[in-house]
Amino acid sequence: MMKRIKIVFKIEIETLFDNSGILSIRKMEHLSMICANLNNSGASVLLVSSGAIALGAAKLGLSGSPSNIIAKQAVAAVGQAELIISYQDCFNHFDQMIAQVLLTRDVIDNPLRNKNAKNTLSRLLDQGIIAVINENDSVSTNDIILNDNYPLALIVASLTDADAIVVNTYGGEKFHLILRNNPVIREISVEELLEISDNITGGIYETDQNIKGFPEFNQYAGLN
Amino acid sequence: MENWKKLKDCKKIVIKVGTSTLSYPNGRINYQKVVRLAGTLAGIQKAGRNLILVSSGAIAVGAGRLGLASRPSDLAGKQALAALGQAELIRIYRRFFEVKNQPIAQVLLTKDIVVNTVRRENAKNTLNELIKMNIIPIINENDTVATDEIEFGDNDTLSAYVAELTGADLLVLMSDIDGLYSSDPKHNPEADIIPVVHEITTELEDLATGTRSGFGTGGMTTKITASRICCNAGIKVVITNGSNPEILWKLLSGKVAGTLFTSKLDSKVHKANK
Numbered sequence: 001m002m003k004r005i006k007i008v009f010k011i012e013i014e015t016l017f018d019n020s021g022i023l024s025i026r027k028m029e030h031l032s033m034i035c036a037n038l039n040n041s042g043a044s045v046l047l048v049s050s051g052a053i054a055l056g057a058a059k060l061g062l063s064g065s066p067s068n069i070i071a072k073q074a075v076a077a078v079g080q081a082e083l084i085i086s087y088q089d090c091f092n093h094f095d096q097m098i099a100q101v102l103l104t105r106d107v108i109d110n111p112l113r114n115k116n117a118k119n120t121l122s123r124l125l126d127q128g129i130i131a132v133i134n135e136n137d138s139v140s141t142n143d144i145i146l147n148d149n150y151p152l153a154l155i156v157a158s159l160t161d162a163d164a165i166v167v168n169t170y171g172g173e174k175f176h177l178i179l180r181n182n183p184v185i186r187e188i189s190v191e192e193l194l195e196i197s198d199n200i201t202g203g204i205y206e207t208d209q210n211i212k213g214f215p216e217f218n219q220y221a222g223l224n
Numbered sequence: 225m226e227n228w229k230k231l232k233d234c235k236k237i238v239i240k241v242g243t244s245t246l247s248y249p250n251g252r253i254n255y256q257k258v259v260r261l262a263g264t265l266a267g268i269q270k271a272g273r274n275l276i277l278v279s280s281g282a283i284a285v286g287a288g289r290l291g292l293a294s295r296p297s298d299l300a301g302k303q304a305l306a307a308l309g310q311a312e313l314i315r316i317y318r319r320f321f322e323v324k325n326q327p328i329a330q331v332l333l334t335k336d337i338v339v340n341t342v343r344r345e346n347a348k349n350t351l352n353e354l355i356k357m358n359i360i361p362i363i364n365e366n367d368t369v370a371t372d373e374i375e376f377g378d379n380d381t382l383s384a385y386v387a388e389l390t391g392a393d394l395l396v397l398m399s400d401i402d403g404l405y406s407s408d409p410k411h412n413p414e415a416d417i418i419p420v421v422h423e424i425t426t427e428l429e430d431l432a433t434g435t436r437s438g439f440g441t442g443g444m445t446t447k448i449t450a451s452r453i454c455c456n457a458g459i460k461v462v463i464t465n466g467s468n469p470e471i472l473w474k475l476l477s478g479k480v481a482g483t484l485f486t487s488k489l490d491s492k493v494h495k496a497n498k
Contacts, residue, residue: 060327060357073346074353077329077361081318084311084330097289099307100314101368102332104343113369116303120368123304131307136366138331138350139343 004044005197006125006162009035010153011049014171021064023055027171029090034190035130036094043197044125046160047087047098047132048153052079053144055086072144076137087132097129102136108155118159125160150216157220163200165217166193178214181222185214227420227486229478234393234460236355237476239265240278240383240450244400245466247284251295259320261469265360266324268472274355276390277317278363278383282309285316306367317362327359332366335376338385348389355390378443384450388457395454396475397447398466403483404432404444421485424452451485461485 015031018024035045053065053072056079066072084100091098101124107117124131135143135152143149157165157180167176175193177186179200192199214221241261247253269275283302286309287295296302314330321328331350336343354361365382376382380397387395403417421428432444451461464471464482475481 056329060359070349070353073350074329074357074359077331077350077354078327078359081314081328081330081362085315085318088311088315097308098311099304100311101307102366103369104336107369116299116369119300120303120307123300124307127304129304129308132311136332139333139336139346141346 004042004125005164005200006044006160007038007046007196008153008157008160008162008165009045009047009049010150010165010167011047011051012149012167012169012171013050013054015168016049016051017054017171021054022058023051023086025086025090028086029093031168032087032090032096033094034193036091036096037194038196039096039128039130041194041197045130046121046125046156046162047130048149048156049083049087049132049134050143050149052076052083052134052137055079055082069141069144073137073141076144080134080137083134084132091130097127099124099129099131101131101133103133103152103155104136104140105142105151105155107159114159121156121160154217154220164196165220167214167217176214178217178221180220183221183223185217185221225419225480227484228475228480231394231460231462231476231484232478234273234476236274236276236390236392236394237268238276238278238383238387238390238392238395239398239472240379240395241280241398241466242379242400243280243284245398245469246279246281251284252288253281253285253316255316257469258316261466262317262320262326263324264469264472266321266326268476269326269358269360273476274358276351276355276361276363276386276392278379278386279313279317280364280379282306282313282364282367285309285312288312303368303370310364310367313364314362321360327357329354329359329361331361331363333363333382333386334366334370337389344389351386351390378446380443380446380450381453384453384461387454387459392459395450395459395461396472397450397461397463398469398472399447399463400465400467401444401463402465403463404428404447407431418483419480421451421483423488424448424455424485455485455487458487460487 016028039045053076056075057065059082107113165178174187177188246257265275283305286305289312337347351361405415406418407415409415432448447463454461462482462484471481
C-alpha cells in the first residue's frame with residue numbers, strides 16, 4: 001500500500017470565527033469538508049485547533065476573553081467541550097469520525113507520555129479518525145500565555161512524523177503549506193490543497209515560489 | 225443515624241459514576257440513566273450545592289459509536305477509543321445538562337495532579353474557578369496520554385484526589401452495589417450493608433478485597449483506597465448504588481443510603497486544609 005501523506009492543520013481563531021468573534025459554523029463546516037475530503041483522498045489529517053477560550057467565553061455570555069490566567073483556564077474547560085461538539089456536528093455532515101486529544105508539553109520529554117501519545121495518534125490515523133488536538137489548558141498554561149498553538153502543531157507533527165503543516169492564518173481561502181525539510185513555503189488554494197497527495201508524491205512542490213513569514217516553522221522546513 | 229444527618233450540611237460534593245451506572249450490561253450507553261443523572265445533579269446544584277462529576281464511560285461510548293462488539297484488548301486501541309468516546313461522552317452530558325440550563329466544563333486529568341506541583345496548582349485553580357462560576361466540571365482521566373503503570377487506572381482513586389484537591393466535604397461513589405456488606409451476600413443471605421465505617425481497619429480491607437467477586441463489578445478495593453485518601457483529608461465518603469441516580473437527593477437529605485465512611489479529622493482540621 002502506498003504511504004499516506006500525513007498533514008497537520010494548525011487551526012487558528014480566524015479560521016473558525018467571524019469578525020465579531022462568534023463561531024462561524026459556515027467556516028468550521030468548510031474546514032471540516034476540506035479535512036474530510038483530504039482524508040477520503042488518501043491523506044491522513046490531524047487538526048491542532050485553538051478556539052476553546054473564545055467559545056467558552058461566548059457560551060458563558062462573557063464580553064471577551066477573561067484577563068487572568070485562572071479564569072482563562074476555567075473558560076477553556078467550558079469551551080473545549082463546546083469546541084469538540086461543534087467539530088463533531090460539522091464533521092458529521094461529511095460522515096467523518098473525529099476524536100479529541102488533549103496534550104501537555106511533557107509528551108516531548110516524558111518517554112511514557114511520548115509513547116502513549118504517539119500510539120494513540122497513530123491508531124486513530126490507522127482507523128481513519130481525525131484527531132482534534134489541543135493543549136490541556138486545565139493543567140497547563142503554555143499556549144494560554146503564548147496565545148498561539150504553533151508549538152503544539154510542531155509537537156504533533158513530530159509525534160506523527162507528518163509530511164506537512166498547513167496553516168490558514170488569515171481565515172481566508174488561502175492556506176500556507178509548510179513541507180518537512182523543504183525550505184519553500186507556499187501559499188495554496190483549497191483546490192490545490194485537495195490535490196496535495198498527488199502533488200507531494202508527484203514532486204510538484206520541489207521548485208516553486210518562496211513565501212516568508214513563518215519563522216516558527218523554519219526548523220521543520222529545514223531552514224536555519 | 226447522626227452521622228448520615230450531617231450530610232445535609234455538605235456543600236462541595238464530588239460525585240463519581242462508573243461505566244456500570246451509565247450503561248447496559250452489554251456495555252452500550254443507557255441514555256435514560258444519563259438524563260436522570262444530569263437532571264438530579266442539575267437540581268442539586270440549583271438547590272445551592274457545588275457539584276463536581278467524575279465520570280467514566282468514554283470507552284463504552286466509543287465502542288458503541290464504532291459498533292464494536294467488544295472492547296479492544298491492547299492499550300493503543302483502548303486509548304484511541306477513549307479519545308473518540310470522550311468527545312461523544314461530553315457531548316451527551318452537555319446535551320442533557322443544557323436541557324436543565326446547567327453549564328458544564330470538561331476537565332481531563334492525569335496522576336500528575338498528585339505528584340507534579342505545577343499541574344496540581346493548575347488543576348486546583350481551574351476546578352475551583354469553575355465551581356465559583358457555578359459550572360459543574362465533568363472530569364475523567366486523560367486516557368490518551370495515560371499509561372496503566374503511571375496513572376490512576378481507575379476513577380475511584382482519581383475522584384478521591386479530586387475531592388482532596390478541591391477541598392470537598394463529601395465524595396459519593398456511585399456503583400452497582402448498595403454499599404459495603406458485612407460479609408459476602410452471595411454466600412451469606414444474612415449479610416447486611418454496613419451503614420457507617422468510622423475506621424478503615426485491616427479487617428475491613430480483608431472483607432472488601434477477599435470477597436470482591438461476590439460484590440459485582442464495583443471493585444471494592446479501589447473504593448477502600450479512595451475512602452482512605454479522603455478520610456485522611458477530612459472528607460466523608462459514601463458508597464451507594466447508582467442505578468437510581470435520584471438516591472443522591474435521599475442521602476444528601478441525611479437519610480441512610482449505603483455505606484458512609486466518616487473522617488477522624490474534625491471539620492476544623494478540614495477547613496485548615498482548604
